[in-house]
Amino acid sequence: MQYSQQTDFLISRAFQALLVHRQSTCLLVDCHGQLLTVCGDCLNLLAQPAELRAAISRLLPAELETPIQTILQQAQSAGYARGGYSSQSADGASVVIEAHLHSASGSMDEFLVLLIERCDRIPNSLVSATPGPPELIEVNKRLRAEILERQQAEQELAKKAEALARSNADLEEFAYVVSHDLQEPLRAMTAFSQLLDQRYKQHLDTSAKRYIKHIVDGGSRMKAMIDGILELSRINNAQLNSSPTCFEQTLDIVLENLKLTCLETHTTITHDTLPTLCVDKNHVVQLFQNLISNAIKFRGSDPPHIHIVAKQQVNNWLFCVHDNGIGIPNDQQTRIFKLFQRLHNQQEQKGYGIGLAICKKIVEHYQGSIWLESAPAKGSVFYFTLVSCPKEA
Amino acid sequence: MDVTILLVEDSPTDAAILAAAFDEAGCRLLLQTAHTGDEALALLQQIDSGPSAYPRLILLDLNLPGKNGYEVLREIKNNNLWQKIPTIVLSSSATPCDIERSYQLRANAYITKPTNFSDYQVIAKKIYDFWLDTAQLPTNPSIAAA
Numbered sequence: 319m320q321y322s323q324q325t326d327f328l329i330s331r332a333f334q335a336l337l338v339h340r341q342s343t344c345l346l347v348d349c350h351g352q353l354l355t356v357c358g359d360c361l362n363l364l365a366q367p368a369e370l371r372a373a374i375s376r377l378l379p380a381e382l383e384t385p386i387q388t389i390l391q392q393a394q395s396a397g398y399a400r401g402g403y404s405s406q407s408a409d410g411a412s413v414v415i416e417a418h419l420h421s422a423s424g425s426m427d428e429f430l431v432l433l434i435e436r437c438d439r440i441p442n443s444l445v446s447a448t449p450g451p452p453e454l455i456e457v458n459k460r461l462r463a464e465i466l467e468r469q470q471a472e473q474e475l476a477k478k479a480e481a482l483a484r485s486n487a488d489l490e491e492f493a494y495v496v497s498h499d500l501q502e503p504l505r506a507m508t509a510f511s512q513l514l515d516q517r518y519k520q521h522l523d524t525s526a527k528r529y530i531k532h533i534v535d536g537g538s539r540m541k542a543m544i545d546g547i548l549e550l551s552r553i554n555n556a557q558l559n560s561s562p563t564c565f566e567q568t569l570d571i572v573l574e575n576l577k578l579t580c581l582e583t584h585t586t587i588t589h590d591t592l593p594t595l596c597v598d599k600n601h602v603v604q605l606f607q608n609l610i611s612n613a614i615k616f617r618g619s620d621p622p623h624i625h626i627v628a629k630q631q632v633n634n635w636l637f638c639v640h641d642n643g644i645g646i647p648n649d650q651q652t653r654i655f656k657l658f659q660r661l662h663n664q665q666e667q668k669g670y671g672i673g674l675a676i677c678k679k680i681v682e683h684y685q686g687s688i689w690l691e692s693a694p695a696k697g698s699v700f701y702f703t704l705v706s707c708p709k710e711a
Numbered sequence: 712m713d714v715t716i717l718l719v720e721d722s723p724t725d726a727a728i729l730a731a732a733f734d735e736a737g738c739r740l741l742l743q744t745a746h747t748g749d750e751a752l753a754l755l756q757q758i759d760s761g762p763s764a765y766p767r768l769i770l771l772d773l774n775l776p777g778k779n780g781y782e783v784l785r786e787i788k789n790n791n792l793w794q795k796i797p798t799i800v801l802s803s804s805a806t807p808c809d810i811e812r813s814y815q816l817r818a819n820a821y822i823t824k825p826t827n828f829s830d831y832q833v834i835a836k837k838i839y840d841f842w843l844d845t846a847q848l849p850t851n852p853s854i855a856a857a
Contacts, residue, residue: 497805497806498774498804501824502722502724502725503724504826505724505728505803505824506725506728508826508828509731509826509827509831510828512828513728513731513735516735516828517735534827538827541826548805548806
């Protein structure tokens with residue numbers, strides 16, 4: 319049978335039938351002895367009206383007060399307690415009292431299930447019910463405290479996971495807003511400046527034209543940055559195609575994309591054998607393309623030579639991208655992976671400080687890391703690790 | 712008579728850029744603008760019962776106040792008369808899922824709004840040349856119904 323609200327209803331009906339059959343009263347009680355719920359009162363023990371949150375000691379027959387309190391207290395420290403009580407009254411019925419402690423789950427606090435069942439004779443095992451040796455109770459107490467502590471830690475972790483999911487959702491929302499709303503004013507600024515330049519060419523002097531160029535340049539830089547943010551936010555959200563990706567074929571795509579730049583700069587790119595891994599192909603293209611473009615962009619006086627190596631390690635694959643470029647000083651090496659961080663001014667090098675931030679995000683998406691070894695005039699080696707099929711790992 | 716294009720666009724600046732782009736590209740047409748999806752649908756309904764002709768082309772933004780572009784697209788493509796009008800989505804978004812969804816709802820084309828005016832001009836010219844000059848379109852429904 320599939321679970322549904324209908325199932326809930328049926329279970330509840332069956333439970334009620336059981337309470338009637340066993341002549342039992344079942345109550346849920348909080349840790350202060352206050353009534354939370356009446357599951358059933360077939361023994362008619364409760365004084366009416368049985369208000370919720372009332373102390374059960376006031377609601378139950380006076381003669382049962384002491385035995386019930388004892389059982390509840392024992393259950394609170396040991397998790398479970400059971401005892402018998404023979405009524406002194408005329409009908410002479412006996413009851414078995416049982417209590418279970420239920421620990422917090424979700425938003426609910428701890429509560430006790432109190433079962434009172436009528437019986438003809440109290441079982442022998444309960445006649446001289448003693449709480450057990452004191453050291454056992456002590457151990458029980460300690461264990462309970464430990465369990466509680468662990469549960470709290472788990473709850474804390476669940477809360478953090480939830481917060482993380484929320485912040486990811488916020489980022490998605492942000493990316494959507496960026497992609498739509500922020501581009502409209504940017505477009506207005508850029509397009510109308512260009513239109514002004516185009517339509518009123520004859521009426522504008524050189525400095526007016528230069529100002530317009532500054533506006534348009536600023537606009538296209540901002541556009542590149544917005545696109546970068548979008549690309550960055552899409553890495554974790556994209557529907558990924560993690561079918562096996564041949565890195566050699568993927569590198570060929572990158573080389574094709576960069577063909578013109580390579581020709582212009584006399585760049586040679588070589589590689590050892592590269593593996594096939596379950597990593598989204600577009601991610602691999604972005605990774606290689608960003609790293610290779612950077613190596614070409616920050617080339618030294620010699621024609622760039624880039625060499626790519628892959629090594630299988632115990633838990634992952636290590637990739638190394640060597641170049642003979644200008645290198646990066648030690649103190650700048652962590653900065654370069656941050657968004658919009660650039661080591662060169664715009665006159666020296668075009669760029670927006672997005673490429674390596676994207677590389678870092680992609681690598682981290684596959685539980686890998688990225689770092690480099692470099693020194694000025696000595697070239698750089700960018701290293702990154704990837705775990706194939708992160709979902710199965 | 713100039714052909715009529717219906718532009719569904721809430722941003723007056725975006726509408727003005729597109730109008731200027733058609734203009735600069737030398738395309739002679741009448742650009743009718745609806746600022747919300749509801750306004751666009753009301754306009755089409757008016758044509759249903761009136762004497763004027765349907766627009767030859769609909770350019771539709773996705774991010775609209777009230778009824779969004781997808782809902783408008785769905786209504787256009789589910790209407791027996793309107794569904795024949797080529798409807799081109801013109802959006803800021805280049806997100807794959809937006810593109811996917813637009814074609815699922817039977818958009819005739821999806822174009823991402825450029826930032827540069829010169830790119831706008833190129834797109835305006837291409838839209839005009841292809842959809843209004845090259846492509847054979849079904850007979851205007853209102854004429855066909857008459």
